[in-house]
Amino acid sequence: MPRWGMVIDLDKCTACQACTVACLAENNVPIVGPEESLRHRAISWHYVLADVEGEYPHLRARFIPRPCFHCENPPCVKVCPVGATYVDEEGLVLVNYDRCIGCKYCVTSCPYGVRYVNWLHYHWPEPMEQYLNPEVPLRPEGVVEKCTFCIHRLERAKQEAADQGRELTDADLVLLTACNQACPASARYFGDLDDPESTVSRLARSPRAFRLFEDLGTEPRVYYLAEEKS
Amino acid sequence: MDLEKFGKHGVLFKPLVHTGKGFYLVVAILVLIIVWGGGAYIYQFTQGLGVTGLSLPVPWGVYIINFIFFIAIGFGGTLTSAILRIFNAEWRTPITRAAELMTVCGVVIGTINVIFALAKPQRFLNLFLHPRIQSPLIWDVIAIGSYLILSLIYLYLPMIPDIATLRDAFPKRRRLYGFLALGWTGSPKQKRLLERLIDLLAVLMLPTAVVVHSVLAWIFGMTIRPMWHSTIFGPYFIMGAIFSGIGALLFVMVILRRVLHLEEYLQPLHFNNMGLLLLIMALTWLYFTIAEYLTVFYGNEHSEMIVFWAKMRGEFAPYFWGQVLTCLVIPLALLISRRTRTIMGTVIAGVSVVIGMWLERFLIVVPTLARPILSYPIPTYRPNWVEWSVMAACTAAIALVFVLFAKFFPIVSVWELEEEHEKAATVKGKATPEAV
Numbered sequence: 001m002p003r004w005g006m007v008i009d010l011d012k013c014t015a016c017q018a019c020t021v022a023c024l025a026e027n028n029v030p031i032v033g034p035e036e037s038l039r040h041r042a043i044s045w046h047y048v049l050a051d052v053e054g055e056y057p058h059l060r061a062r063f064i065p066r067p068c069f070h071c072e073n074p075p076c077v078k079v080c081p082v083g084a085t086y087v088d089e090e091g092l093v094l095v096n097y098d099r100c101i102g103c104k105y106c107v108t109s110c111p112y113g114v115r116y117v118n119w120l121h122y123h124w125p126e127p128m129e130q131y132l133n134p135e136v137p138l139r140p141e142g143v144v145e146k147c148t149f150c151i152h153r154l155e156r157a158k159q160e161a162a163d164q165g166r167e168l169t170d171a172d173l174v175l176l177t178a179c180n181q182a183c184p185a186s187a188r189y190f191g192d193l194d195d196p197e198s199t200v201s202r203l204a205r206s207p208r209a210f211r212l213f214e215d216l217g218t219e220p221r222v223y224y225l226a227e228e229k230s
Numbered sequence: 231m232d233l234e235k236f237g238k239h240g241v242l243f244k245p246l247v248h249t250g251k252g253f254y255l256v257v258a259i260l261v262l263i264i265v266w267g268g269g270a271y272i273y274q275f276t277q278g279l280g281v282t283g284l285s286l287p288v289p290w291g292v293y294i295i296n297f298i299f300f301i302a303i304g305f306g307g308t309l310t311s312a313i314l315r316i317f318n319a320e321w322r323t324p325i326t327r328a329a330e331l332m333t334v335c336g337v338v339i340g341t342i343n344v345i346f347a348l349a350k351p352q353r354f355l356n357l358f359l360h361p362r363i364q365s366p367l368i369w370d371v372i373a374i375g376s377y378l379i380l381s382l383i384y385l386y387l388p389m390i391p392d393i394a395t396l397r398d399a400f401p402k403r404r405r406l407y408g409f410l411a412l413g414w415t416g417s418p419k420q421k422r423l424l425e426r427l428i429d430l431l432a433v434l435m436l437p438t439a440v441v442v443h444s445v446l447a448w449i450f451g452m453t454i455r456p457m458w459h460s461t462i463f464g465p466y467f468i469m470g471a472i473f474s475g476i477g478a479l480l481f482v483m484v485i486l487r488r489v490l491h492l493e494e495y496l497q498p499l500h501f502n503n504m505g506l507l508l509l510i511m512a513l514t515w516l517y518f519t520i521a522e523y524l525t526v527f528y529g530n531e532h533s534e535m536i537v538f539w540a541k542m543r544g545e546f547a548p549y550f551w552g553q554v555l556t557c558l559v560i561p562l563a564l565l566i567s568r569r570t571r572t573i574m575g576t577v578i579a580g581v582s583v584v585i586g587m588w589l590e591r592f593l594i595v596v597p598t599l600a601r602p603i604l605s606y607p608i609p610t611y612r613p614n615w616v617e618w619s620v621m622a623a624c625t626a627a628i629a630l631v632f633v634l635f636a637k638f639f640p641i642v643s644v645w646e647l648e649e650e651h652e653k654a655a656t657v658k659g660k661a662t663p664e665a666v
Contacts, residue, residue, distance in 0.1 A: 040285040040609045049604055066604070075454055081367035082356040101356050102279065102349025104289040105367055109453040113287055113602050117349055119280030141278045142350035213603065216454050 003091050004149055005193035005221040006177070007203040008065050012187035015063035020046045022182035023067075026150065028136045030122035043116040045147040046179050062226075065188070067179060068093060068114040068147035069212070069220030076106035076115060085144070091221065092149055100143040107144060111216055115146045149190070150177040170198045193221065236399065239647060242640045245490055246396070252489075253637070260630040267623020270616045271346060279349040283614040288599040292617040293347035295591040296624060297340050298446050298467070299474070301374065302587065304336025306475020308381070308439045310504075312432040321503055323650055324495040327643045328482050330385040331635055332475075335628040337378045344370075346620055366452045369445040377435075377442045384431045387424060390414050391645035406638075443468040455598050456533040457526060466518050473511040473557070474587035480504050480580030482632070484573060486641055495642055498573055505576035508583065509565040515557055533603045545610055546597045549589045556586030 023029065023046040032041050049064040070093045077085050077093060084099035085106050107115045121141040124132065132138070135152040139145045153176050161168045173191040175181045180188040191200035200223070203209060208225040236243045245253075274281050284291050307329035314322035345351050361368045394414035397407035414420060447467035450458040480501065487496040526534050541550045560582040564575040596611050635641065 036280070040287075041280060051605060079365050079367070079453065081362055081365040081371070082360045083362045084356075084360075099353075099356060099360060100350060101353045102351075103344075103347065103367060104349065105365070105449070107286070107289045108599060109455070111454055111603055113604055116286065117279070117289055119285070119349070120278040140350075142348075144349075218454075 001090060001194075002192040003194040003221070004070065004154070005191065005200050005204065005223065006067065006149070006180075007189040007200045007209070007223045007225060009187040009189075009203075010062060010064065010224050010226040011208075012185045013063060013065060014185050014187075015048055015065075016184060017048055018182040018184060019065055019179035019188065020044060020048055022178040023147070025131075026133055026136070026178035027148070028132050028138055029145075030118065030139070031124055031128070032119075032122055036120070036122075041117075041119045043118070043145070045114075045116070045145070047113075064212070064224070065179070066112065066114065067149070067177075067222060069112055069218070069222045070147075070149060072219035072221065073217060075109045075111065075218060079105045079109045081105065088151075092151060093146075094148055094151065095144055095146060097137065097139050097143050097145070102142040102144065104144065111213060111218065112220075115144050118143055118145065150179075153177065170195070174199050236395070236644075237648070239642075239644045241491065241494070242642050242644055243399075245636050246400075246638065246640070249637070253633070256633055257630065260626045260633065263626035264623045264630065267619045267621075267626070270619035270623070274346075274616050274620075275351060281614075282616050283612045285609055285611070287602045288596055288609070288611040290347065290595050290599060291611055292613045292621055293343045295588065295595050296621055297343040297347065298591050298594075299588050300336045300340035300343065300624065300628075301442065301446065302336070302340075302467070302471035302474050302591075303478045303584070304333040304340070304381070304475065305439055305443065305468075305471035306477070306479040307331070307333030307336070308435050309472050309475055310479055311384070312435040312439075315429070315432045316436075320650060321500055323646050324492070324642050325479065325483060325500060325504075326646070327385075327388065328486060328632075328641055329479055330381065330388070331632065331641075332479060332482060332628075333381045334378075334385050335631050336475075337374060337381055339624045339628055341374055341378070343624065366445060366449045370442075370449065373438070373442045373445045377438045380431060380435055380438055384428075384435055386410075387428050387431065388643055388646065389639060390424065391416060391421075392640055392643065395644065396639070439471075440468055443471045450594065450598075456531070456601070456603065457537045458594075458598050460522065462518065462522050462525075466522065469511070469514055469518055470587055470590060473508070473515055474584050476504060476508045476511060477580035477583035477587070480508070480577050481584065484577045486636075487573075490636065490641065492642065495647070501573045501576045502571055505565050505571045505579065508561060508576065508579055512558055512561040512565070512583070533601075537597050537601045540597050540601055541593055545600075546593060549593050553586045553589040553593060556582045556589065558586075 024044065027045055029043050029045060032043060036042070045067070047066045049066050050061065051064050052059060052061045054060050070091065072091070074085075074087065074093050077087055080086075081103060082099055082101055084096045084101070085093065086096065087093055102117070104117060107117060118139055118141045123129070135156070157172050157176060158168060161172065170191055174189050176190045177188075180190050189199045189203060191198040193201050193204060195201055203225060204223040206225060208227060209223045210226070211220045211223055214220075282291070310322055310329040311326040311333075315326070345354050348354055357368070357371055361371065363369075390410075390412060391414055393407050394411040394416065397404060397411045400407060444464040444467065447463035451460060451463040453459060483496050483500065483504070486492055523538070526538050540546050561579040564570045564579040600608060600611060632641075
């Protein structure tokens with residue numbers, strides 16, 4: 001069984017936000033509008049965090065792209081009262097939109113803030129509703145949603161490989177997710193962490209690799225690469 | 231109708247017989263508030279949780295605070311009636327029924343607030359259809375469910391003899407009272423059984439209440455968020471629940487005393503004793519608060535200190551110092567000296583504590599959420615009119631239950647009072663000849 005993971009090279013990242021935009025378009029992320037946005041209701045499965053350390057003039061700033069970390073030990077799954085958020089066989093942390101009761105316990109327990117709430121019934125302004133991705137389900141108002149590591153693309157890739165009578169290769173996977181595909185700096189990699197030959201598993205073992213807040217014990221499956229760790 | 235036929239405690243049945251203009255006025259005002267709050271909730275239900283002041287990263291607000299707050303208010307009822315019953319404190323008798331009613335109201339209204347907090351409330355039955363026992367929220371469903379059933383029975387059982395009195399006194403309402411009286415005749419066998427059942431329930435209520443408040447605390451304690459992930463939360467919540475419960479009960483007592491003219495039954499002694507309990511709890515609160523904050527301060531862990539300073543001198547400082555004022559300074563100032571531990575003094579202290587404990591719940595829920603460990607833009611959570619309206623309706627609903635309850639049943643347990651008088655009389659009767 002594969003163990004899907006991602007590696008993001010912070011030394012290559014230019015914080016252009018192409019990943020964030022690609023994710024919004026790919027996953028039919030609701031457009032909440034400027035008013036709701038000002039009230040901090042904007043939904044963005046992928047987010048680029050500004051990490052600033054020190055005080056002027058001795059500042060050190062860097063940007064940290066943040067998808068869902070699909071933790072090995074996910075705090076959100078532990079607390080869900082109805083089993084709406086769960087870990088699938090391949091280790092992805094997913095949400096069953098038909099089960100979720102909107103208690104938002106997962107939102108409060110995720111230390112990384114990757115989970116978003118559909119506060120109201122959001123709709124797409126014309127003509128954008130014509131451009132919805134048919135592969136990704138729309139979420140009803142009231143439920144929680146988050147990054148899925150583009151599971152629909154993963155399923156499609158598996159199907160295509162099966163149709164051609166071959167195994168999934170590392171080359172199929174590295175740029176599989178929408179965020180990785182859009183990255184102009186080639187700073188992002190996707191793949192099977194359990195395959196010792198895969199790009200992600202090689203990079204995750206590099207001395208530049210680290211994960212965010214490892215002391216929390218959540219075991220994120222997203223690794224960052226940087227000469228200077230924080 | 232003549233009150234004399236109810237015996238010497240006839241005054242306790244007065245509200246059942248006489249209905250003044252004041253009653254209709256109060257009911258009308260309360261119903262109006264409830265309708266207003268209900269309308270606000272219907273608006274929220276149809277539009278979505280987005281009509282409230284909630285947002286990210288603070289998706290829990292007034293509803294979750296009230297969930298804890300109202301259930302905690304109910305603990306005052308459990309404590310006064312169950313603990314004092316177990317310890318056989320005679321002075322509790324006139325307060326127990328109001329206290330037990332407060333428990334039921336607190337638990338029901340508190341639980342409803344969870345449904346208000348859901349973004350998809352029409353699916354709340356999933357809590358029963360697809361429960362995951364590993365989730366602390368399901369521990370709450372189980373614990374609060376048991377607590378609600380126990381507290382309803384515990385309110386009802388001691389009412390049976392009084393309901394039987396009413397059944398005999400009001401032939402017109404025979405259907406209601408006759409059904410509820412369960413064929414009570416007052417035979418010694420029935421009395422023995424009833425008293426044993428009440429004692430059993432009193433013993434069961436206490437551990438259940440302890441579990442309820444612990445699992446409420448563990449909703450927060452079981453996460454890994456700064457200043458939530460703390461072992462003191464269970465005991466802190468239990469202690470806080472007793473604290474605010476006593477405060478609320480003092481408030482209920484003084485209103486009943488004024489409105490129903492229970493001066494003879496709710497005497498300065500009762501307020502004095504409850505005031506002393508409140509004083510002890512205020513000092514316990516001080517100890518728990520120091521234990522929590524000093525440990526965090528000395529640990530000096532980065533993410534915890536961000537929340538710590540947000541409470542001490544950041545945007546939440548008014549709440550924190552307001553809580554110190556209302557939970558500690560005001561109660562201590564009023565309750566230490568016998569001169570100010572009057573009815574007025576204890577009630578002011580009680581109300582102050584109730585306000586302070588609401589602030590404490592706010593400080594538990596919101597600041598941790600408002601300071602995520604990753605650097606997001608930080609909004610301040612401000613409840614809006616929808617949340618305030620629903621909260622006002624919740625409070626009005628509790629008041630309305632008390633008003634209507636007092637209209638149909640005596641709010642003081644008459645048969646227990648009579649029994650006590652009899653006991654006192656026999657003790658005196660025995661004592662006198664021996665002394666001679």
